[in-house]
Amino acid sequence: xxxxxxxxxxxxxxxxxxxxxxxxxxxxxxxxxxxxxxxxxxxxxxxxxxxxxxxxxxxxxxxxxxxxxxxxxxxxxxxxxxxxxxxxxxxxxxxxxxxxxxxxxxxxxxxxxxxxxxxxxxxxxxxxxxxxxxxxxxxxxxxxxxxxxxxxxxxxxxxxxx
Amino acid sequence: xxxxxxxxxxxxxxxxxxxxxxxxxxxxxxxxxxxxxxxxxxxxxxxxxxxxxxxxxxxxxxxxxxxxxxxxxxxxxxxxxxxxxxxxxxxxxxxxxxxxxxxxxxxxxxxxxxxxxxxxxxxxxxxxxxxxxxxxxxxxxxxxxxxxxxxxxxxxxxxxxxxxxxxxxxxxxxxxxxxxxxxxxxxxxxxxxxxxxxxxxxxxxxxxxxxxxxxxxxxxxxxxxxxxxxxxxxxxxxxxxxxxxxxxxxxxxxxxxxxxxxxxxxxxxxxxxxxxxxxxxxxxxxxxxxxxxxxxxxxxxxxxxxxxxxxxxxxxxxxxxxxxxxxxxxxxxxxxxxxxxxxxxxxxxxxxxxxxxxxxxxxxxxxxxxxxxxxxxxxxxxxxxxxxxxxxxxxxxxxxxx
Numbered sequence: 001x002x003x004x005x006x007x008x009x010x011x012x013x014x015x016x017x018x019x020x021x022x023x024x025x026x027x028x029x030x031x032x033x034x035x036x037x038x039x040x041x042x043x044x045x046x047x048x049x050x051x052x053x054x055x056x057x058x059x060x061x062x063x064x065x066x067x068x069x070x071x072x073x074x075x076x077x078x079x080x081x082x083x084x085x086x087x088x089x090x091x092x093x094x095x096x097x098x099x100x101x102x103x104x105x106x107x108x109x110x111x112x113x114x115x116x117x118x119x120x121x122x123x124x125x126x127x128x129x130x131x132x133x134x135x136x137x138x139x140x141x142x143x144x145x146x147x148x149x150x151x152x153x154x155x156x157x158x159x160x161x162x
Numbered sequence: 163x164x165x166x167x168x169x170x171x172x173x174x175x176x177x178x179x180x181x182x183x184x185x186x187x188x189x190x191x192x193x194x195x196x197x198x199x200x201x202x203x204x205x206x207x208x209x210x211x212x213x214x215x216x217x218x219x220x221x222x223x224x225x226x227x228x229x230x231x232x233x234x235x236x237x238x239x240x241x242x243x244x245x246x247x248x249x250x251x252x253x254x255x256x257x258x259x260x261x262x263x264x265x266x267x268x269x270x271x272x273x274x275x276x277x278x279x280x281x282x283x284x285x286x287x288x289x290x291x292x293x294x295x296x297x298x299x300x301x302x303x304x305x306x307x308x309x310x311x312x313x314x315x316x317x318x319x320x321x322x323x324x325x326x327x328x329x330x331x332x333x334x335x336x337x338x339x340x341x342x343x344x345x346x347x348x349x350x351x352x353x354x355x356x357x358x359x360x361x362x363x364x365x366x367x368x369x370x371x372x373x374x375x376x377x378x379x380x381x382x383x384x385x386x387x388x389x390x391x392x393x394x395x396x397x398x399x400x401x402x403x404x405x406x407x408x409x410x411x412x413x414x415x416x417x418x419x420x421x422x423x424x425x426x427x428x429x430x431x432x433x434x435x436x437x438x439x440x441x442x443x444x445x446x447x448x449x450x451x452x453x454x455x456x457x458x459x460x461x462x463x464x465x466x467x468x469x470x471x472x473x474x475x476x477x478x479x480x481x482x483x484x485x486x487x488x489x490x491x492x493x494x495x496x497x498x499x500x501x502x503x504x505x506x507x508x509x510x511x512x513x514x515x516x517x518x519x520x521x522x523x524x525x526x527x528x529x530x531x532x533x534x535x536x537x538x539x540x541x542x543x544x545x546x547x548x549x550x551x552x553x554x555x556x557x558x559x560x561x562x563x564x
Contacts, residue, residue: 012531013500013524019510022517026509035509043410043508046402 038068058126065122069115073108168202169193169553170285172293172304174272176207176232183213184471185295185317188342188366192292192315195367195546196553197229204288205232206281208274208300216272235277246270253322264328271299278303290553292340296332297323305336313552315340315364318350319466320490330354340364340552342469345490362552365469367542371447373479375456378449384440387519388420390457390481392450392472393464395427400463400486402430407463407511409435414512417519422457424450454479458525459518460502467491474540477501477532482525484514501532 029035041064078093080086171193177186190205197203205227209218216237224233249259249267259267277300285291285308293304294315305312314336318324333339333354339361341347347363350356379385389408395401401423408421409432422440423429431439442449454460460476462485467473470492473483483502485492487510496502503518505511518525538544 011527012534013527015496015500015503015528018517019503019514022503022510022513026513029513030509037414039410039413040508043406046397046400046406047507 036063036067038064040064062119062123062126065119069119070112071108071115073105167289167553168204168287169196170204170206170281170288170291171196171230172206172277172281172291172300173295174208174237174274174298174300175210175213176205176234178227184469185315187471188317188469189292189294189315191366192364192549193230194228195542195549199546199550201289203230204284205230206277207232207234208237208272208277209234210237210272222276233280235274235280238273238275241270241273242266243270253326259326261327264326267326268299268302268328273299273303278307281307290337292553294340296329302328302332305332309335310337312336313338313340316346316350317342317468318346319468320349321466324349324353338362338552340549342366343491343494345494346468349490362548364548364552365540365545366471367545368471368474368478368536368540369542370478370537371451371475373451373455375452378452378456381449381452382422382440382442384420384422384456386418386420387458388422388440388456389459389461389484389515390422390424390453390476391461391463392424392454392476393462394425395423395429398464398466400465401427403486404461404463405429405431405435405439407508408438410508411512411515412438415516417516419458419519422453424453451475451479454481457481459484459515462486462489462492462502464492465489470495473502474532474536477529477536480526480529480533482518482528482532484511484518495535499532499535501528501535503528 026035041061078090078097080089080093082089171189173186173189175183175186177183177190193203193205208216209220209222210216211219218236218239220234222234222236224231226232245266249263249270252259252263253267281291281304288308288311291304291308291312292315293301293312294317295301296314296316296318301314305314312335314333316333316339318341323329330353333350333356337360339347339350339356341350341361341363342365344363347361350361389404391401391404393399405421408419411417412419413434420438420440421435422442424442424445426444429439429441431441442453445453454476457476457479458481460473460481460483462470462473462476462483464470465486465488467489468491470485470489473485473492473495476483477499483496485496485502485504487493487504487506492502493504496504503514505514518528
């Protein structure tokens, strides 16, 4: 059985092994949906590493967007921070919320529609441009291969011409 | 004879008082060590102190500082700042410059004609000239005066500027290059055609210091665990990223943790993190070292580093580190020493910070490993060995000025 890299018995910590172990754990958690958090995408905006890997970052953003796009309007508690009169204030807020529902629901459903359309449009743009870039890369690859062919596969000198 | 050896150091700014940049500190520290060894040292610099305005603030002339003769010259004032900034902006956005635009960028960069004329007049007898960092028109101009005995101390980063044709010419013109770390040397070898046996990894020595975490907590009132960052606050240094990550970390994990910042520059803190950020601004070395010793973890989220002085200092204070994986240099220090971990995205940051916060033996072991690394690799005796090996043997076969 291998010793956990996180347990230290006086030896020099193996930083590379610890990081590898963490990356494995993170990957497993990612698959389990632990990082499907829209706040995470916002936090990543300042990460310069993503600038050199734009395609990966777009994937990350799109995954986050898919999770966040359809807002649940009832997904919050009505609370009151001030202790004094809190139960009454909460009741008042709930009453106001019920009165405003007929108007708010209309705005909410429109917003959800817009969000959904925007996501579809962005995904479509991503798909289209990726396909175009891949096609162009294939063409460039074929042309490069074609231009290097005569040199690489030059016919042997014809000795029988003598 | 050592006493007869004369070394000229050149840097656009001289590190004193509030003028504190990594490259400036490094060049001054090396120059002082050379002077202490009995060599004659002249330090040529400009009258500028501020790296944004480049105004001639100090008086031109010479003075004796720490066994060296420091000579200051005015920065050339006739330059088209708007054109320079236009080119700079294009480069920052990864756009290419034509040869003409590169010439314009160099012609309007920070330079000092008076300094170069002085060097041309007086530098003939010098044993060698050490100039840096690479990203200044002054460095380029100085390298053309006596290229056959010029050693470049570039403080090179993997950035768009490093890919300019004029920068390549600079690296290939000089007699040798002094790097701060192996990854910096490897980057330069990938980008330029550096002559074999003409580059050395030298770096800077770090002095031991006595730090008292209790004194820091008493003075500032900071309680509980905290992450520390020290240095300039700017996007390339990763400060906005660290603030974003820590804000999210607190909201996702509910951990009681603070962020202590020292250094200069503005930082935007989200309201959700505001009560947990202690911004001390510019502090004395003693306070900085005390804070490093008191910190639970030292964070260095910078992308562009050629050395990482504060990381090494935090290890001397026995504090483990979290660094950005995008910096080859910081990652190298952590991998070799075992003193820190690196992250490339928030989930890794979260998992690593959680691990360090919850595992005190690991924290202690990493802090101790980092400290041993600094003591063995960056003690002044080791650095001096490498520095004098480089200064003692600049190759004679340098190419002519381009």
